[in-house]
Amino acid sequence: MSDIVSKHTVSVLVDNEPGVLARVIGLISGRGYNIDSLTVAEVDAEKHISRITIVAPGTEETVNKMISQLQRIVPVKRAANVTFEKQGIEREMALVKIVSTGEKRVESMRLSDVFRARVIDTTHDSFVFELNGSPRKIDAFIDLMKPLGLSEVSRTGVVAIARGTEKM
Amino acid sequence: MVNIQMTGAQMVLKAFEDHQVDTIFGYPGGAVLPIYDELAKERDTNQPIRHYLVRHEQGASHSAEGYARSSGKVGVMLVTSGPGVTNSVTGLTDAMMDSIPIVCISGQVPTHLIGTDAFQECDAVGITRPCTKHNWLVKDINDLSRILHEAFYVASSGRPGPVLVDIPKDIQFQTGTYIGPETVKHKSYRPKLKANIDQIDNALKLIADAEKPIFYTGGGVINSGNAAVQLLREFVRLTGFPITSTLQGLGAYPGDDSQFIGMLGMHGTYEANMAMNECDLMINIGARFDDRITGKIDEFSPNSKKIHIDIDPASINKIVKVDVPLIGDVAHVLEDSIKLWKSKVYKINKPPLKEWWKTIDKWKEKDSLKFTSDKNRIKPQYAIQRLYELTKDKDVFVTTEVGQHQMWAAQYYKFSKPNRWITSGGLGTMGFGLPAAIGAQVAHPDKLVIDIAGEASILMCIQEMSTAIQHKLPVKIFIINNQYMGMVRQWQELLHDKRYSHSYTDALPDFVKLAEAYGAKGIRVQKPNELDKAINEMIEYEGPVIFDCVVEQNENVYPMIPSGKAHNEMLLGDETKKEEISDEGKVLV
Numbered sequence: 241m242s243d244i245v246s247k248h249t250v251s252v253l254v255d256n257e258p259g260v261l262a263r264v265i266g267l268i269s270g271r272g273y274n275i276d277s278l279t280v281a282e283v284d285a286e287k288h289i290s291r292i293t294i295v296a297p298g299t300e301e302t303v304n305k306m307i308s309q310l311q312r313i314v315p316v317k318r319a320a321n322v323t324f325e326k327q328g329i330e331r332e333m334a335l336v337k338i339v340s341t342g343e344k345r346v347e348s349m350r351l352s353d354v355f356r357a358r359v360i361d362t363t364h365d366s367f368v369f370e371l372n373g374s375p376r377k378i379d380a381f382i383d384l385m386k387p388l389g390l391s392e393v394s395r396t397g398v399v400a401i402a403r404g405t406e407k408m
Numbered sequence: 409m410v411n412i413q414m415t416g417a418q419m420v421l422k423a424f425e426d427h428q429v430d431t432i433f434g435y436p437g438g439a440v441l442p443i444y445d446e447l448a449k450e451r452d453t454n455q456p457i458r459h460y461l462v463r464h465e466q467g468a469s470h471s472a473e474g475y476a477r478s479s480g481k482v483g484v485m486l487v488t489s490g491p492g493v494t495n496s497v498t499g500l501t502d503a504m505m506d507s508i509p510i511v512c513i514s515g516q517v518p519t520h521l522i523g524t525d526a527f528q529e530c531d532a533v534g535i536t537r538p539c540t541k542h543n544w545l546v547k548d549i550n551d552l553s554r555i556l557h558e559a560f561y562v563a564s565s566g567r568p569g570p571v572l573v574d575i576p577k578d579i580q581f582q583t584g585t586y587i588g589p590e591t592v593k594h595k596s597y598r599p600k601l602k603a604n605i606d607q608i609d610n611a612l613k614l615i616a617d618a619e620k621p622i623f624y625t626g627g628g629v630i631n632s633g634n635a636a637v638q639l640l641r642e643f644v645r646l647t648g649f650p651i652t653s654t655l656q657g658l659g660a661y662p663g664d665d666s667q668f669i670g671m672l673g674m675h676g677t678y679e680a681n682m683a684m685n686e687c688d689l690m691i692n693i694g695a696r697f698d699d700r701i702t703g704k705i706d707e708f709s710p711n712s713k714k715i716h717i718d719i720d721p722a723s724i725n726k727i728v729k730v731d732v733p734l735i736g737d738v739a740h741v742l743e744d745s746i747k748l749w750k751s752k753v754y755k756i757n758k759p760p761l762k763e764w765w766k767t768i769d770k771w772k773e774k775d776s777l778k779f780t781s782d783k784n785r786i787k788p789q790y791a792i793q794r795l796y797e798l799t800k801d802k803d804v805f806v807t808t809e810v811g812q813h814q815m816w817a818a819q820y821y822k823f824s825k826p827n828r829w830i831t832s833g834g835l836g837t838m839g840f841g842l843p844a845a846i847g848a849q850v851a852h853p854d855k856l857v858i859d860i861a862g863e864a865s866i867l868m869c870i871q872e873m874s875t876a877i878q879h880k881l882p883v884k885i886f887i888i889n890n891q892y893m894g895m896v897r898q899w900q901e902l903l904h905d906k907r908y909s910h911s912y913t914d915a916l917p918d919f920v921k922l923a924e925a926y927g928a929k930g931i932r933v934q935k936p937n938e939l940d941k942a943i944n945e946m947i948e949y950e951g952p953v954i955f956d957c958v959v960e961q962n963e964n965v966y967p968m969i970p971s972g973k974a975h976n977e978m979l980l981g982d983e984t985k986k987e988e989i990s991d992e993g994k995v996l997v
Binding site (some may be wrong): 262270319 | 724
């Protein structure tokens with residue numbers, strides 16, 4: 241296994257009961273792992289199952305250990321590494337506010353087209369773009385907007401799923 | 409008797425009955441009064457629950473541990489909200505580290521007051537989340553019976569551990585439907601008991617080929633139960649391999665058997681640590697490569713293949729990478745292993761094994777547990793050796809506190825049965841021994857229970873003497889009194905140029921008078937030649953005894969692997985300042 245530290249995306253299926261998120265993040269901080277992003281929502285209303293997606297930096301080995309520890313939590317049903325480089329699909333949504341006028345404003349509009357971002361709010365001096373895609377695409381968009389009046393960003397964090405017929 | 413109506417407090421007692429709980433350790437308070445009220449009403453029935461009133465909730469938690477460890481049953485405790493819970497945290501953490509099944513029922517302020525900083529309110533599930541295997545706050549009376557059944561299931565299955573059920577006072581008063589345990593199945597928690605049979609076969613091939621093998625066994629064998637212990641003994645004898653054990657595993661394999669080469673680790677025997685270092689096959693059964701065991705991790709057993717049997721998948725490759733992981737319950741895995749070994753007619757590689765034993769016997773000649781006796785001062789090792797010799801014919805349960813005395817007890821007291829040795833390994837909790845002894849005595853009222861203690865540790869839960877007296881529990885507290893926090897002093901001597909910072913206990917109580925103040929018997933011994941008689945006096949006394957064994961102050965625990973060193977860098981007793989053994993001394997060894 242490689243010793244390279246990279247970002248890993250971990251999906252965790254849990255029984256949606258009180259405190260389950262606290263158990264998951266408490267374990268991660270308590271055992272000294274870090275979190276870059278975290279999303280959580282119920283995915284099966286009948287069975288009360290929630291899916292937590294965690295992006296965590298680490299080597300493959302440390303992330304595997306983190307997954308093993310997550311599996312010890314009683315309401316955790318499954319946990320798996322679904323990192324894009326392996327077999328996963330990752331998506332994220334961002335809301336990006338640009339405050340600018342003149343040529344910069346026009347340029348931001350043009351670039352948003354390239355990225356297929358939608359304008360969901362506008363004034364004479366601002367846009368709010370909605371953008372979907374891989375975290376890298378969103379990073380790239382934000383970088384491009386920096387000189388064009390980038391004011392504020394809100395990101396959902398990553399959601400991920402395995403490719404093909406494979407199921408968690 | 410399923411689906412009947414009753415109050416929350418009654419449900420707690422009904423669940424105890426359904427899970428064959430007849431003994432609990434607890435301390436009342438405002439938020440658990442309804443449950444205590446039910447205990448009072450139940451007192452006149454045929455089989456009332458035996459409630460042992462402790463003197464501090466930490467005592468309840470360790471007593472529950474001692475009860476569980478010595479009996480193989482779940483330990484149950486009942487505490488009130490707020491300080492009742494916070495005082496239990498040490499014991500819950502201790503049980504978490506050593507995988508001991510505990511069900512802790514705690515009272516909570518009524519649901520409408522939760523979150524308002526009410527009197528004796530604390531976030532019990534928040535505080536105990538990292539120190540329990542799982543915990544629940546019950547917010548609906550109709551969830552209570554299910555949660556209680558799940559609590560017993562989670563505590564005792566898979567890798568055992570403590571759980572906590574936090575019950576608000578209004579829920580204890582409310583009436584709801586009680587469902588029986590037979591109808592409750594946990595939604596998702598199903599620990600795997602049987603290991604992959606192909607992996608077992610891979611392990612057996614390694615065992616058949618091994619030239620320098622060793623069994624390294626731990627508390628998991630004891631947790632797995634008596635079947636596991638018997639199967640381990642069968643498998644070890646079948647192979648003829650040497651076996652070493654962790655602190656928690658002592659007793660799974662008889663300590664006086666010729667294949668047993670002593671405890672391993674920081675204060676393990678020379679032969680056990682050298683064998684771990686030089687083996688070519690390590691068979692880890694129910695142990696977890698703890699740092700007290702491995703020493704310096706990159707130099708840990710560098711040339712061996714490793715088989716690891718563990719019920720907890722998270723233990724596999726956590727610290728040491730293994731070649732063949734066998735995830736499952738020790739008894740199941742050993743049963744399948746022995747069957748497969750016989751059906752495939754595998755054979756041990758005998759000639760190299762013989763050579764391996766010769767090497768081990770050479771290491772044994774170092775006699776790493778030898779110590780110099782003294783005719784004027786009692787050596788702590790000698791005290792424990794005599795205690796062992798004078799009690800070994802009885803079925804004795806030994807608990808300990810934490811420190812030098814604990815290590816000497818592990819080194820010099822030999823256990824031939826499981827569940828007889830109850831010590832705080834993972835957390836290393838001073839104050840554990842006395843309440844744990846009380847728990848063990850409750851589980852085994854007619855057996856001899858000894859807490860081998862230090863004079864510093866014993867003071868951390870000394871209030872439990874009162875519990876022992878009230879409930880007529882004749883525990884024997886054998887204090888190795890060197891007037892130091894001995895292990896702290898030892899580390900200060902070896903690592904901090906003998907700057908003994910705050911490790912000397914000034915103003916110790918007179919332990920004989922202290923015993924008498926509680927209504928127990930006190931014995932003090934200062935001379936080696938008085939020791940045997942006094943130990944016999946302690947054993948024969950029918951009530952609790954505090955035995956103040958005044959010992960040589962500056963003795964260190966050897967062998968010792970200093971932290972950060974490898975197994976083959978053990979320190980043996982100080983060779984340079986070795987004293988001449990007098991004739992009288994020779995007689996005493």
